[in-house]
Amino acid sequence: MSITTASQTIGPYWHLLPFEGWNDLTRFGATGDVITITGRITDGTGAAAGDCCVEIWQPRPEVENFDGFGRAATDKDGGFSFTTLRPEPVPGVHGRLGNVQQAPHVGLTIMARGLMKALQTRIYFEGDAGHDQDPVLNLIEDPARRATLVAKKTGAAAYHLDIVLQGAGETVFFAI
């Protein structure tokens, strides 16, 4: 068996990669229930993490011209934003967790200077049904920590999540 290639930090100069417009997941012409997701990333001192590469992935909805992928850079204030289609519930997980459908969510990857490996987590959406039964949210016992994955509803189709890399209020990050 071969061993997976080691991860290295994305560093401070990853912006050389193309990403302009990639934070709009409808950029190839997908239509549907459009939502915006904004976020803000801070570090263990409370300072804005202004050089992060943030990516989202959502396998649902399955509609034409929607590849479920977006990339954004955090700005000086640590902020990022995505325009996407409202995610749909996805099939559950077999085994002890039961095959319960998962509440709508997007997968989130954060890469940055100072992160030797990508951080992965999910964004759920305030007001959606199914959070109480969701097999991943239910792995987190502390309600305060569970809440770090749920974006606040800030408008009819707008959501916002504060992400804390380290320390008080630290976001729950995943080993997948």
Next chain:
Amino acid sequence: MSDLRAFRPLVPGTQPEYDADVYGSTKFRAPKQQLLQVPTSLTEATGPQFSPSRYPSIIDISKVESGEAQGQRIVVEGQVTDEDGRPVPHTMIEIWQANSTGRYHHDGDQHDAPLDPHFQGAGRVFTDENGMYRYISIKPGAYPWRNHHNAWRPNHIHYSLFGPGFATRLITQMYFDGDPLLKYDPIYMCIADAGSRERLVAGFDLDLTMPEWALGYRFNIVLRGRNATPFEDSNDHGDH
């Protein structure tokens, strides 16, 4: 139909830790809480798929329309496989790097070395059906950074790969054989396993080298392999 099998856990020691004292920027960014072990579902087992029609290839970054970049031209070739040695076909690889003087074409890079008007420093290639990729560039220069006194990054090219699933996302760096700076570089050295470090070093390859044109380097990449079981619930193991 998507492949829904879970990815195998990574071999301990073969990946860097988040918290690395020698690399100062990790101090306030590395999470302190243990990561939550999450079972694989559709969201983790699948991932974005890219096609050259929407993400056009940029194979030769050793020149722009107005002229050729300064420096040693190189051709880099390699294979992307999974842990079982199976090729990862049609996957997107993004690369970016400093120019031959060790300066990035980036506003944040204030290193006192000349920019090259003929070098932008970012490319994008796709593996073929056998997992093979190839691009043309110039050898990047070493550059100073402020991690510690007299800190210099070894020559390196940054890599970004997606692979078949959300769980296979990989950011890494390719280094060059024989670079004297490697053993002083915290980013390279903070991988505990020596073999895993050495696999980040591209080997010079005379067969890839193109007469009177470019030096050849080979750099293979391994992405995570899959388990046998679909939608595996990792919490089912070991406790009953």
